[in-house]
Structure formats: structure tokens, C-alpha cells
Amino acid sequence: MKTTNKNTLLFLTLIIGVVILFVLNISLGSINIPVKEVYQSLLHGSCSKESWNYIILNYRLPKAIVAILVGIGLSISGLLMQTLFRNPLAGPYVLGLSSGASLGVAVVILGAWLLPISLSEFFLSSFGIIIASSLGSFIVLVSVLVIAKRLRDTMAILIVGLMFGSLTSAIVGSLTYFSSAEQLQKFTFWSLGNLGNLTWNSIAILCFCVVLGLVLSVFSIKPLNALLLGENYARSLGINYKKTKYIILFATSILAGSITAFVGPIAFIGLAVPHIAKLVFQTSNHKILFWSTLLFGAIIMLICDSITQIPGTEIILPINAITSIFGAPIVIWLLVRKRKMMG
Amino acid sequence: MKSNILYFFAIFSLLFLFGCLQNNANEKTKISAVANSVKYAKGLELYHYKGYTVMKVTKPWPEATAGFTYILKEKNGVLPDSLKQYSMISVPIQSIVVTSTTHIPALEMLGVENTLIGFPSTNFISSTKTRKRIENGKVREVGVNESLNTEVLIDMKPDAIVTFGINNNNSTIDNLKKSGLNVLINGDWTEQSPLGKAEWIKFFGALYGLDTKANTLFTSIETNYNNALALANKTTISPTVLSGAIYQDQWYVPQGQSWASLFLKDAKANYLWKESKGFGSLSLPFEKVFEKGQNAEFWVAPGDFSSLKQMSDSNIHYAEFASFKNKKVYSYAVNKGAKGGIIYFELASARPDLVLKDLIKIFHPELLPKYSPFFFIKLE
Numbered sequence: 001m002k003t004t005n006k007n008t009l010l011f012l013t014l015i016i017g018v019v020i021l022f023v024l025n026i027s028l029g030s031i032n033i034p035v036k037e038v039y040q041s042l043l044h045g046s047c048s049k050e051s052w053n054y055i056i057l058n059y060r061l062p063k064a065i066v067a068i069l070v071g072i073g074l075s076i077s078g079l080l081m082q083t084l085f086r087n088p089l090a091g092p093y094v095l096g097l098s099s100g101a102s103l104g105v106a107v108v109i110l111g112a113w114l115l116p117i118s119l120s121e122f123f124l125s126s127f128g129i130i131i132a133s134s135l136g137s138f139i140v141l142v143s144v145l146v147i148a149k150r151l152r153d154t155m156a157i158l159i160v161g162l163m164f165g166s167l168t169s170a171i172v173g174s175l176t177y178f179s180s181a182e183q184l185q186k187f188t189f190w191s192l193g194n195l196g197n198l199t200w201n202s203i204a205i206l207c208f209c210v211v212l213g214l215v216l217s218v219f220s221i222k223p224l225n226a227l228l229l230g231e232n233y234a235r236s237l238g239i240n241y242k243k244t245k246y247i248i249l250f251a252t253s254i255l256a257g258s259i260t261a262f263v264g265p266i267a268f269i270g271l272a273v274p275h276i277a278k279l280v281f282q283t284s285n286h287k288i289l290f291w292s293t294l295l296f297g298a299i300i301m302l303i304c305d306s307i308t309q310i311p312g313t314e315i316i317l318p319i320n321a322i323t324s325i326f327g328a329p330i331v332i333w334l335l336v337r338k339r340k341m342m343g
Numbered sequence: 344m345k346s347n348i349l350y351f352f353a354i355f356s357l358l359f360l361f362g363c364l365q366n367n368a369n370e371k372t373k374i375s376a377v378a379n380s381v382k383y384a385k386g387l388e389l390y391h392y393k394g395y396t397v398m399k400v401t402k403p404w405p406e407a408t409a410g411f412t413y414i415l416k417e418k419n420g421v422l423p424d425s426l427k428q429y430s431m432i433s434v435p436i437q438s439i440v441v442t443s444t445t446h447i448p449a450l451e452m453l454g455v456e457n458t459l460i461g462f463p464s465t466n467f468i469s470s471t472k473t474r475k476r477i478e479n480g481k482v483r484e485v486g487v488n489e490s491l492n493t494e495v496l497i498d499m500k501p502d503a504i505v506t507f508g509i510n511n512n513n514s515t516i517d518n519l520k521k522s523g524l525n526v527l528i529n530g531d532w533t534e535q536s537p538l539g540k541a542e543w544i545k546f547f548g549a550l551y552g553l554d555t556k557a558n559t560l561f562t563s564i565e566t567n568y569n570n571a572l573a574l575a576n577k578t579t580i581s582p583t584v585l586s587g588a589i590y591q592d593q594w595y596v597p598q599g600q601s602w603a604s605l606f607l608k609d610a611k612a613n614y615l616w617k618e619s620k621g622f623g624s625l626s627l628p629f630e631k632v633f634e635k636g637q638n639a640e641f642w643v644a645p646g647d648f649s650s651l652k653q654m655s656d657s658n659i660h661y662a663e664f665a666s667f668k669n670k671k672v673y674s675y676a677v678n679k680g681a682k683g684g685i686i687y688f689e690l691a692s693a694r695p696d697l698v699l700k701d702l703i704k705i706f707h708p709e710l711l712p713k714y715s716p717f718f719f720i721k722l723e
Contacts, residue, residue, distance in 0.1 A: 030628035051637050054663055055630050177487065196592045196629065199659050309628060316592055316628050 007288060010281065014295040018068070021302040025067065026060045028306050030314055062203055063196045064302065069203075070195065070259050070266060071273070071301025072294050073210040076217055077255040078270030079277075079293045080248050081141075083224050083286070085148055088334055089158055091271025092256035093327075095144050096164030097137040098267075101260035103168040104136025105129055109187045110172070110179040130209070134257025140164050141253055195263050195305060195319060202262060209258035216251035217290065220244060224286040267320050268327020269304075273297045275330060300326065380558070383539040383565075386410075386530040389549055394420025396434075396549050403528040404508050405622070411528050415549055432525045435552035436502035440485055444684065445531060446505060447473050448693035449547040452560050458551075461485040461499055463492075469680020469689050491515050497522050503550060505529050535602050535622050537609070537695035538565055544693065567696035571703060572609055578707050581613040585636035585666060588646030589658055593626040603644065606695070610702035615639060629660060641705065642666035643719065647676045647685070651722045670721070673705050677720040687718045 027038045033052050041047040041056040074092060081090040092098055108128060144164070148157050176184055198206070223244040226234040235241050256270070277292040278284065304322040309315075377390045386402030394417050401410035414426050415434045422431070440461035441447070447470050450456045456473055463486040465477045476482050483499065486492040496504065496519060504519060504526045519526050527550075531543035541564055548557025584607055587596035597603035598621035599614075607614040615635055619625055636642075642664065648654045651672065655662040666672055675687035691698050694717075701716040 029630050031630040031634055051634050055633060058663075059629060059633075059660065197589070197658055314625075314627050314631055316626075 007281065011291065011295070014292065014299065018295060018298050018302070021299055021306070022064055022068070025064045025302045025306045026056060028309065029055070029060060030309055030316070031055065059196065062198060062200065063305065065203060066195045066198055066206065066263065067301045067305040068298040069206055069210045070263055071269060071297035071299070073213060073255040073259045073297075074266060074270040075273035075277075075293045075297030075300075076214060076290070077252045078272075079274040079286075079289060080217060080220070080224070080252050081270070082274055083227055084245065084248050084252075085145075085157065086228070086230075087148075087157060088275070089271065089331065091268070092137070092252070092260075093265065093267045093269075094158065094271050094331070095161040096140050096168070097253070097256045098260050098265035099165040099168040100136040100138075100140030101133040101257050102136070102265055103140075103171060104132035104134070104257075105261065106168075106172040106175055106187055107136075108132045110175040110183050127205070130205070130258050130261040133261035134253050137257040137260065138249070138253035140168075141249055145249070198262060206258060206262050209254055213251045213255035213258075214294075216247055216254075220248055220251070221286045221290055224248075225284075228284055263319075265320070267324045268331070269297065269301060269323050272327040272330040273300055275334065276300070380554075381542060381545060383536055384531075384534055384542040384545075385536075385539060386533055387543060387546055389545060389554075391554065395422055395426075396554075397426070398546070398549055400528055400530050400546075402533050403530045404510055405533055406510065407530075413527055417552065430520075430525065432503060432527070432550070434550055436550050438499075438501045438503075439550070440496065440499070440501045440504045442491070442504075442506040443529070443532070444468055444689040445692045446529065446547070448690050449544045452544060452693065453547055453551060453553050453556060455547075455551050455553070457481075460501055461496070463487060463490075466682040467684045467689075469682070469684040469686045471681075474681055491519070493518050493522070496524060500524070503527055505547075505550075507532060531692065535600060535605065537602065537606055537699065538568055540602060540692040541565075541695050564694065564696050568699055571696060571699045574710050575609065575611045575699075575703050575707065578611055578710065580707075581611045582640040582706050583638075584612040584614045584706075585632075585639035585642045585664065586614065586616075586644050587624070587632075588648070588654075589629060589660075590646075592629065594629055594632040595624045595626055596632070597624050598622060602692075606698055606702055607643070609699055610706055612641070612643075612702065612706045633660070633663070636664065638665045640666060640669075640671060642672040643702070643705070645672055645674055645722075648674060648722065649677045654722070670723070672722045673719040674722050675718045675720075677722070678718060691718060 023038075023042075026042065027033070027035050031052075033056065037047040037049070037052055038056055041053050042061070045053075045057065047053050047056070077097075078091040081092065081095065082088060084090075144157065144160055147160050151157060151160070172187075176187075179187075223234060223239045226237045226239050227244070231241055234244070259266070273296050274289070274293050277289055277296045280296075281288055281292050283289065304319060304326060307322050308317045308319050310317070377392055379388045379390060381387050381389050386400060388397075388399040388401060390397040390399075396415040398413045398415055399410055400413070403411060412429045414422060414429050414431045416422060416431055417434060437458060438460045439450070439458050441450070441459065442463055444467050447456070447459075447468055450459055451470060451472055456476065459473065459476070459482055461483045462468060462477075463484065465482055465484055468474060468477065473482070483495065485495050485499070491506070493515065502525065504524055506516060506526060507529050508516065516526050516528070529543070529546060531540055531546070534540040534543065542561055544561055545554065545557045548554045586603070586607075587594055596616050599617045599619040601622050601624070604614055604617060608617060616625060645654060645661070648657070651667065651670065654667070654672070661667055675691070676685050678686045680686055680689070697717045700711060700714055701719040704711045704714050704716050705719060
């Protein structure tokens with residue numbers, strides 16, 4: 001009973017946190033717009049200056065929504081993978097899912113000449129890029145899973161993920177030699193990661209993909225809890241392991257794939273956020289973890305995005321730099337802690 | 344004891360300094376005997392002597408601490424001993440490899456394009472004359488962009504390789520030099536003034552012993568440019584101008600002292616970032632550019648876009664600018680060569696007179712009623 005109360009309080013705090021950070025994220029930017037004007041614009045759709053109104057409603061608002069979608073989607077895909085692999089170091093970036101998505105996009109952007117014209121035209125549309133990128137991350141995920149089954153070793157899986165990363169970047173590097181400057185530019189800018197250039201249409205598509213991934217994950221909460229105790233235990237509880245596995249794989253690749261397609265590879269969020277949720281809530285129950293990871297994902301991504309635009313200055317840092325500064329120490333800490341437990 | 348050492352040290356450094364000063368003075372008197380024949384370019388010096396020319400590239404790249412000196416020796420020319428330490432090239436050269444498309448117009452204007460035997464990534468070249476030679480197999484591929492293929496170059500053995508350096512680390516260039524090839528560093532790209540950049544035709548003129556021709560060509564460009572400038576000075580209005588485009592959240596605009604910005608100034612336009620200091624480009628957040636440039640009358644050089652639709656497809660925010668709504672966006676990226684190279688990148692630095700006239704036509708059409716723009720095309 002006590003923990004339930006504590007959790008309710010925590011959840012309330014988190015929800016309020018998301019709302020506050022959302023407003024804060026919209027209020028901060030390289031141009032100083034008074035908070036009052038921001039509210040005017042958000043609530044009534046107009047404020048004292050037309051350019052401010054446009055910046056708030058059509059630039060900052062969509063960016064904040066994308067940040068939330070990205071934070072939620074990547075964190076949940078990280079949580080799913082950590083449970084499925086029973087490995088604390090799993091995550092879309094570390095296991096090479098993002099690299100797989102990059103490869104998918106690289107093949108359609110840089111290798112467009114390999115495909116027949118009708119196909120290449122389709123793949124260069126925004127839907128095509130999502131499909132290519134989801135497919136890329138799905139292939140990597142399945143391959144890692146197959147290898148993981150044989151190795152059953154945390155380090156080995158990490159190394160496999162690293163290898164996939166190098167392999168894809170090598171293939172991408174070779175492809176660049178055969179592509180035009182224009183294609184190369186398109187791909188380079190895609191790969192830098194960017195939240196701020198999505199139309200409302202693309203946001204709707206992204207939103208649809210993320211919600212689809214989340215709904216699938218909600219259905220897997222119960223089997224996920226059982227999976228924590230191992231494959232055989234889950235089976236003995238009457239859970240269709242194969243079906244669950246495929247649902248989780250599908251959900252993960254659609255989450256990581258669609259997000260990577262729209263905003264480029266974003267580092268470490270998927271790995272770090274579930275751990276933060278686990279640390280704060282001190283539980284491994286997915287009924288709680290799912291929602292807390294979701295909220296933390298939104299919060300951390302909003303914070304990271306606010307930091308990229310140092311308020312009042314003209315400096316913009318790449319979003320990936322910020323998330324890596326956040327995430328890399330967590331990975332190191334996890335590895336050290338694991339060593340200690342084993343030692 | 345300690346003060347003694349200090350004293351000694353002070354004397355020593357004074358002597359040393361004096362020695363240096365004297366050396367410098369000597370060199371200066373020696374050089375000033377013949378006047379530098381370069382007027383606008385800040386990174387190039389040419390001193391013509393009987394039988395040879397001393398060519399100095401003083402600013403090969405932006406942060407360079409030292410330049411390069413080349414001795415261009417004519418047939419039967421006699422070199423003084425003091426110059427033997429520098430790289431020597433026998434002129435006129437008969438074959439050349441260049442590495443930047445901006446060098447192609449100079450060769451063509453001098454009428455020596457048939458001496459070009461190699462180029463890295465020939466697809467970037469747009470000029471029809473040189474393209475024809477490429478299609479006929481007369482110009483060999485010598486690598487991709489800056490990474491030159493050493494073996495191919497050694498095999499070709501051109502009289503001169505003209506390339507450029509980005510900084511001190513040019514291992515390929517060092518390698519080529521070691522294998523006995525004449526590698527010359529060209530610094531035209533660090534030049535900021537429009538006429539200064541164009542004056543680098545004299546660099547190639549000197550290599551071919553065509554100094555007089557290069558001078559005549561440059562003088563006519565200079566006259567055209569100054570005439571256009573005088574024409575622009577007749578107007579008193581200067582419309583506001585926005586420039587550049589977004590690449591991943593950053594909007595890149597030319598800085599106030601850059602080549603592109605100087606053109607806008609000479610064309611009597613009020614460029615929004617003309618006050619900024621620096622020669623490169625500024626990267627700005629969208630919000631800042633939007634606030635400042637939303638109502639700018641013109642938008643010049645919005646990246647590589649060649650239509651308004653392409654622009655708004657790539658970023659919805661572009662369509663919110665007044666210049667976009669009023670269709671006053673002008674781009675150099677429409678005019679392309681047979682293989683997709685943008686002609687402006689190849690030719691603009693050699694023909695500043697045309698660039699300036701284009702811009703005057705855009706901002707003050709009444710001044711040049713009959714002129715039709717060469718580089719900048721209105722986007723539809």
C-alpha cells in the first residue's frame with residue numbers, strides 16, 4: 001500500500017514535470033520571447049508580434065511535440081529490448097538498430113541508382129524512407145537476436161552491436177563513393193539528427209507510428225514480466241513465447257525505425273532512460289516501468305532539446321551531442337557496477 | 344649571477360632581432376627593385392625579372408603562417424644563387440593538372456585549355472569547351488576531390504599540378520613533391536575581394552608565359568566591374584537582402600566581409616548581416632533569421648535549390664518569408680553544366696563583372712534595362 005502511494009506521487013510529479021518542461025521548452029529559444037506572449041500565442045493563437053507567433057506555433061511547438069514522441073518511442077524500445085535480451089546494456093543505439101536504420105536510408109538515398117526508377121521514387125518519399133529505415137533496424141534486430149541466442153553473453157552481444165555499427169558505416173562509406181554530391185549532402189544532413197524541420201503532416205505520420213508501437217507494447221506488458229524470469233518460465237505460464245517475441249520485435253523496430261527515419265539516429269536515450277526509471281521506481285514490474293519509462297523519456301528529451309538551443313545566443317548544439325553527454329556516463333557506470341557484482 | 348644571465352639574454356635577443364630586421368630590409372630592397380604586378384589579390388605576388396619570374400603565394404590557406412615561393416624560369420634564363428632554394432618550374436609549361444573548377448575558366452580565357460590533361464572528379468566541370476575534351480578522353484581522372492591518385496599523377500608526369508591546401512597537413516601534396524612533380528598551391532579561394540579573386544588569372548598567365556594576355560584580360564574585367572560599380576552608385580535606394588538557407592537547424596549566411604557579401608554591398612543592396620565580422624559564413628538559428636529577415640525584400644542564393652517548390656518541400660518555414668511570398672528569390676543554382684555542376688561555382692570567381700551586373704539587375708533593374716542575367720535566375 002505504501003509503495004502504491006509513493007508511486008502515485010511519483011507519477012503525478014512526472015506528469016506535472018512533462019507539462020512544465022513542455023511549456024518551458026517552448027518558451028526558451030535563441031530569441032527571447034516574454035513568457036506572457038508565449039501563453040497568448042499558445043492559448044489564443046496570436047500575440048503582439050506576428051513573427052513571434054509563427055516561431056511559437058510553427059517552429060517551437062512542433063519541435064517540442066517531436067521531442068516528446070522521440071523521447072517516448074526510443075525509451076520504450078530500449079525497455080523492450082532490455083527485457084527481451086535480458087541485458088541491461090541493450091538499446092536501439094548500442095545494439096546497432098540505429099545503424100541498421102541508417103543503412104536502410106543510405107541504401108535508398110545513396111544507392112537510388114541501384115533500384116529501378118519507379119521503386120527509387122517511392123523510396124525517396126517520406127513513407128519510403130520510413131519503410132527503408134524500419135526494415136534496416138528490423139534486420140539488424142533479428143540478426144542480433146539470432147546471435148544472442150548462441151552467445152548468451154552480455155559483452156559478446158555488445159561487441160556484435162558494435163560490429164554492426166562499423167559494418168554499416170563501412171557500407172555507407174563505400175556507397176558515398178558512388179553517389180552524387182547532392183545525394184551525399186541529403187544523407188549527411190539526415191544523419192546529423194534534427195528535430196526542428198518536420199511538417200505537421202510528418203508529425204502526424206510519426207505520431208501514428210509511435211502510437212502503434214506503444215499499443216503493441218502495452219499488450220506485451222504481462223508477457224514481458226514473465227520474460228524477466230526466462231523463456232522457459234514464460235512458457236510454463238502459458239505465454240506464447242514466439243508470438244510475444246515477434247510482437248516485441250515488430251514494436252521495437254517500428255519505434256526505432258520510424259523515429260530514426262524522421263529525426264536521424266539519436267544516441268543513448270533508449271538505453272539510459274529505462275535505467276533511470278528503474279532506479280527511481282525501484283521495481284522491475286513492467287506495469288509501472290512502462291509508464292515511468294514513457295514519462296521519463298519525454299522529460300529527458302525535452303531537457304536535451306532545450307539545452308541544444310542555449311537561450312538568447314546564436315549557438316545550436318547538435319542534439320546527439322547532448323544525448324551522448326547524458327547517456328555515455330550511464331553506460332560506463334552500468335559496466336563498472338556489473339563488474340563489481342560479478343567480482 | 345642571475346641578473347648576468349638575464350643581461351646576456353637581453354643583449355642576445357636584441358642582436359638577434361636586429362639581425363632579423365636587417366635581413367628583412369635586405370630582402371625588401373631586393374624585391375622592390377621590381378614592382379609587384381598584382382593589384383587587388385592579397386595572396387599573390389608576381390615579380391618579373393629578365394629570364395625568370397618570382398611568384399609568391401602568400402596566403403595559401405586562411406590560417407597559413409608561411410607562404411610559398413615559386414621561381415618560374417624561362418628558357419635560357421639565368422637564376423641568381425639566392426633563389427636556388429625555392430621550387431623552380433620551367434615555363435611555359437606544356438601540360439597541367441588542376442584540382443578546382445575555378446581554375447578552368449582561367450585556362451580557357453588564356454586559350455590554353457588543351458594543355459589540361461588531368462582533373463579529379465571531372466563530372467564537376469561544366470564548361471562546354473573542356474567537357475568536350477573530357478568526352479574525347481583528353482582529360483584523365485586523377486582522384487576524387489582533394490584525394491589525388493598519386494600513382495596516376497606520377498605516371499602522367501604533368502609539367503605542373505595546381506592544387507590547394509586546407510591547412511598544413513597535406514600528405515598527398517608532400518608525396519607528390521617527393522616524387523619530383525611540380526606541385527603549386529593556389530590560394531585563390533582565400534581571396535575575399537571580387538576583383539582580387541579574378542586577378543588570379545595572372546597566376547596561370549605566368550605559368551604559360553602569357554603575362555601580357557592575362558593582364559589584358561584582367562584589365563578588361565576590372566574596367567567592366569568598375570563601370571558597373573559606378574552605375575550602381577547612381578542609385579540612392581538600397582533594398583534589404585536575405586541570403587543563405589537552413590541545413591539541419593542552422594541557417595548559414597555569408598559573413599559581412601566575405602566575397603558574397605562584398606558583391607551585395609557593391610550592388611547597392613542592404614544585406615542584413617553586412618555588419619558581421621569575418622570572411623566565412625555565420626550559422627544562425629532559424630528564429631534569429633526569421634525575426635530579422637522575414638520582411639527582407641530580396642532573397643539571394645538560397646543554397647542549391649532550383650525552384651520555390653523545392654524550397655518549401657525541404658523546409659516549410661521558407662514559405663513564410665516575404666521575399667518568398669513575393670517571388671523575389673534569386674538563385675545561382677539553376678544554371679547547371681551537362682553533368683550537374685553549378686556553373687556559378689566554376690565561373691563566378693573569374694567573372695566578377697558578370698556577378699555584379701546580375702545583382703544590379705536584380706536590385707535596380709532600371710539601371711540595366713537591356714541586360715539579361717547570367718548567373719542569378721529568379722526562382723518560380
